[in-house]
Amino acid sequence: MSDVRPPTLDTVAEAAGVSRATVSRVVNGTARVSPRVHAQVENAIAELGYVPNRAARNLVNRRTDSIALVLREPDATVLADPYLGSMIIAISRALADTTFQLVLVNARNDSKHGTLADYVRGGHFDGVLLASMHTDDPLPGVLVGSHVPTVVSGRPEHPIPGLLFVDSDNVGGGRLATEHLVSLGRRRIATIAGPPDMTATPDRLAGFRAALADAALPEGPVAAGDFTHPSGERAMAELLDRAPELDAVFAGNDMMAAGALRTLRARGRRVPDDVAVVGYDDIDLAHHTEPALTTVRQPVDDAARTMVDLLIGQINGEPGGESVVLPNELVKRDSA
Amino acid sequence: MSDVRPPTLDTVAEAAGVSRATVSRVVNGTARVSPRVHAQVENAIAELGYVPNRAARNLVNRRTDSIALVLREPDATVLADPYLGSMIIAISRALADTTFQLVLVNARNDSKHGTLADYVRGGHFDGVLLASMHTDDPLPGVLVGSHVPTVVSGRPEHPIPGLLFVDSDNVGGGRLATEHLVSLGRRRIATIAGPPDMTATPDRLAGFRAALADAALPEGPVAAGDFTHPSGERAMAELLDRAPELDAVFAGNDMMAAGALRTLRARGRRVPDDVAVVGYDDIDLAHHTEPALTTVRQPVDDAARTMVDLLIGQINGEPGGESVVLPNELVKRDSA
DNA sequence: CACCAAAATGAAAGCGCTCTCATTGCGGGC
DNA sequence: GCCCGCAATGAGAGCGCTTTCATTTTGGTG
Numbered sequence: 001m002s003d004v005r006p007p008t009l010d011t012v013a014e015a016a017g018v019s020r021a022t023v024s025r026v027v028n029g030t031a032r033v034s035p036r037v038h039a040q041v042e043n044a045i046a047e048l049g050y051v052p053n054r055a056a057r058n059l060v061n062r063r064t065d066s067i068a069l070v071l072r073e074p075d076a077t078v079l080a081d082p083y084l085g086s087m088i089i090a091i092s093r094a095l096a097d098t099t100f101q102l103v104l105v106n107a108r109n110d111s112k113h114g115t116l117a118d119y120v121r122g123g124h125f126d127g128v129l130l131a132s133m134h135t136d137d138p139l140p141g142v143l144v145g146s147h148v149p150t151v152v153s154g155r156p157e158h159p160i161p162g163l164l165f166v167d168s169d170n171v172g173g174g175r176l177a178t179e180h181l182v183s184l185g186r187r188r189i190a191t192i193a194g195p196p197d198m199t200a201t202p203d204r205l206a207g208f209r210a211a212l213a214d215a216a217l218p219e220g221p222v223a224a225g226d227f228t229h230p231s232g233e234r235a236m237a238e239l240l241d242r243a244p245e246l247d248a249v250f251a252g253n254d255m256m257a258a259g260a261l262r263t264l265r266a267r268g269r270r271v272p273d274d275v276a277v278v279g280y281d282d283i284d285l286a287h288h289t290e291p292a293l294t295t296v297r298q299p300v301d302d303a304a305r306t307m308v309d310l311l312i313g314q315i316n317g318e319p320g321g322e323s324v325v326l327p328n329e330l331v332k333r334d335s336a
Numbered sequence: 337m338s339d340v341r342p343p344t345l346d347t348v349a350e351a352a353g354v355s356r357a358t359v360s361r362v363v364n365g366t367a368r369v370s371p372r373v374h375a376q377v378e379n380a381i382a383e384l385g386y387v388p389n390r391a392a393r394n395l396v397n398r399r400t401d402s403i404a405l406v407l408r409e410p411d412a413t414v415l416a417d418p419y420l421g422s423m424i425i426a427i428s429r430a431l432a433d434t435t436f437q438l439v440l441v442n443a444r445n446d447s448k449h450g451t452l453a454d455y456v457r458g459g460h461f462d463g464v465l466l467a468s469m470h471t472d473d474p475l476p477g478v479l480v481g482s483h484v485p486t487v488v489s490g491r492p493e494h495p496i497p498g499l500l501f502v503d504s505d506n507v508g509g510g511r512l513a514t515e516h517l518v519s520l521g522r523r524r525i526a527t528i529a530g531p532p533d534m535t536a537t538p539d540r541l542a543g544f545r546a547a548l549a550d551a552a553l554p555e556g557p558v559a560a561g562d563f564t565h566p567s568g569e570r571a572m573a574e575l576l577d578r579a580p581e582l583d584a585v586f587a588g589n590d591m592m593a594a595g596a597l598r599t600l601r602a603r604g605r606r607v608p609d610d611v612a613v614v615g616y617d618d619i620d621l622a623h624h625t626e627p628a629l630t631t632v633r634q635p636v637d638d639a640a641r642t643m644v645d646l647l648i649g650q651i652n653g654e655p656g657g658e659s660v661v662l663p664n665e666l667v668k669r670d671s672a
Numbered sequence: 673c674a675c676c677a678a679a680a681t682g683a684a685a686g687c688g689c690t691c692t693c694a695t696t697g698c699g700g701g702c
Numbered sequence: 703g704c705c706c707g708c709a710a711t712g713a714g715a716g717c718g719c720t721t722t723c724a725t726t727t728t729g730g731t732g
Contacts, residue, residue, distance in 0.1 A: 006459055008688055019712045024690060034710060051458035055400065056688035058391035060717050066439070071428075082620070085421030092407075092442040101460075103402070104438045106428040122387035123342055124437075229624060258624045265626070284418070288565060288594045290601070290626045344718055355682045360720060370680060392718035396687045 007048040016044035027052060066101035067311060068125040070116075072132050072139070082283045083253070083300075087131055087153065090304035098312065100126070117142045127311045129153070134197045149314035151307045155199045155325075164314070165323045166307045170200045173296040173328040174207025177250045177278040180294070180330055182215045186248035186276055189220040192235040192260060194227050194252035201252060204280065208250055220246065225256045232259025240267055247275055248336065254279035254286045254295055261289050261335070276336035291334035299326045343384040352380035363388060402437035403647060404461040406452075408468050408475070418619045419589070419636075423467055423489065426640035434648065436462070453478045463647045465489070470533045485650035487643045491535045491661075500650070501659045502643045506536045509632040509664040510543025513586045513614040516630070516666055518551045522584035522612055525556040528571040528596060530563050530588035537588060540616065544586055556582070561592045568595025576603055583611055584672065590615035590622045590631055597625050597671070612672035627670035635662045 009027075013020040018037055025031045026041045033041070044050070058064050069091055071084065088104070095102050103125065105116070117139060120128055127149035130140060135157035143150040144162045155167040181189050191208050194201040205222070212219055221243045225231035232251060236259065239246060251257035257279030261271060269275045271291055279286060282297035306324050313321045345363075349356040354373055361367045362377045369377070380386070394400050405427055407420065424440070431438050439461065441452070453475060456464055463485035466476060471493035479486040480498045491503040517525050527544050530537040541558065548555055557579045561567035568587060572595065575582060587593035593615030597607060605611045607627055615622060618633035642660050649657045 009690095010688080020689085021691080021712060021714095022710085025711090028690085030690085031711095032709070037710085051454065053395070053688050054458075054460055055391050055394035056717090057690080058717095059389070059395050059688080059719085060690050062717080064391065066437075069440075082418045082421060085418060085424070088421070088424065088440070089442070092440045096442055101402075102440045102442075104405075104424070104428050104440055106425070106432055106438075118385075118387065122390075124390055229620075262624070262626075284565075285621055285624060288598070288621060288625065290598075345720095346718080356719085357683080357721080358681060361681090364720080366720085367681095368679070373680080389718050392687090393720080394687095395689085395718080396720050398687080 170203030174204035178211035232256030236260035236263035506539030510540035514547035568592030572596035572599035
């Protein structure tokens, strides 16, 4: 309600005794300006506390200088997984050194103005980062079709021409976890898989099976979970019923691994003595379970930085961006 | 790189055979338009897929339609606490039904363009939400001084005129936890306090002491932590050394409670039989510790919604916003 | 049927910025 | 001393929108 308007380019120009164009030039460093004039302008800017008006700038430049982070999680269950939170923080950090703002778009499909797809396509953002994608989600296709620079986290089920993604090597991760169990001498290895509509699930499963095959071990039983703690408890119970003699479990994420741990304890199985357990993600919780979880760590910070770099490259029209698959790492603790 | 520009008001106007002003009116519902013309315009909009240009709108309206969520956490340690993540999600959800965008500003003091304070003051946002404040942070004062609508999460140490905050009743929460321990018959009750530079810490401590006084119990030992898991382990060890006979602990958050649990187990104390433990926050982890944590739940969703409502009220110049303190709730599980 | 108020619409002025194009100023080569 | 070329600067158009103000249309009344 204060009616004092912030200084504009013209204000500064007048104060410095030059034209608006010149001030613009020094603000943007876009052309040479004589040292004397440059100093005058700088002084005027400092004195008036001038800050460029973003809207005006965006209008003429046809850029918004902001990128959307779309979280595709209709149900709160998966939001409980701190992995997503760490992703958000990592992306925000990766963006901190750029001029881009991070806009969080919490997307239950069409909450905002009309469809989410329309909203995102509506030129509100220079680019879009998609996290926690499901295989049947049409959004990435729509965005690419609308020429909106887009990078998704996690390999899409079907490659979409022009869609870049950053993923961690889930096949390798599944293999890493399973090979570790094998190296421990375990022979009856089961797995708790994640939701089938995220590619991480089949990928980790593929790594699991490949490692088993390499070790000439029979394919262990598979139970399905949905990345939540309770689903891990249930899946473990199911596994125990189906294969009471199992001596190891590879869980599709740490949350489910924690659930499995609880079921194992309830059933009187000691971990890792009777049953070894390996999780996935290395979320904070992995330190706190009893026993502490051996798990596969994903390079969240690297992934975030890579996504941001790829996206900005696309926004700037640089050629040659390529999807990236980052390696994972086994973190050995006490559960296996 | 595509050179086809999106449709503008003029495009639509021409297609509908009316003036730009009229189209603007139907888009904004700002004035009456005859039904026939209205329909024509709607058709044209639908056909062309017109979406208003946000920058142009912002320029003339002097609004950005976006609000900043500033996370004031220089060190990653506190970021590991999922409480913050749940806050982010809750705020994002609370904003989903409004026209405002949520911009995440991850603020290690002056990463972006110049000082954070300047950046935030630079008119990039209509309002600011501050989370995880520390008592010595000058930012809220600066913002209020610059007439930037601001709402902070958590009571500031010294009331700042014009600064609204939303907090949960930490004194009451500390009391709730402690009274529960007292009601369990515990008599030697210790506490692990959080970082002293957040008001939640002295407040919870005050509640703790008040409850002890009410029960005519001596003031128990206090150890200091920093809200992290390791600090909880250390603080518990210290407490055990100083007061080996203690039979209950109230921890300033769940993370430290989990650490305390681990130390207790290592020292051979059974929970809750030998030592009862109560945490604070009811983060997801509270379900997964062994035993599951009894804890104080903060109304995160309510708090988020309240913050958003207050902020939007301020932005719209509505009078009469008041700081709010929300009640907490004791969640009984197995640790006490 | 003429008249006037009210309703509907249009014309146009900016919002603050960038950038093209034109103009000015300057030094050096002849 | 004059002219040319380049560096420095300024003038001004326009980005897409909202909004005031003027104008046209409409419809009710005498």
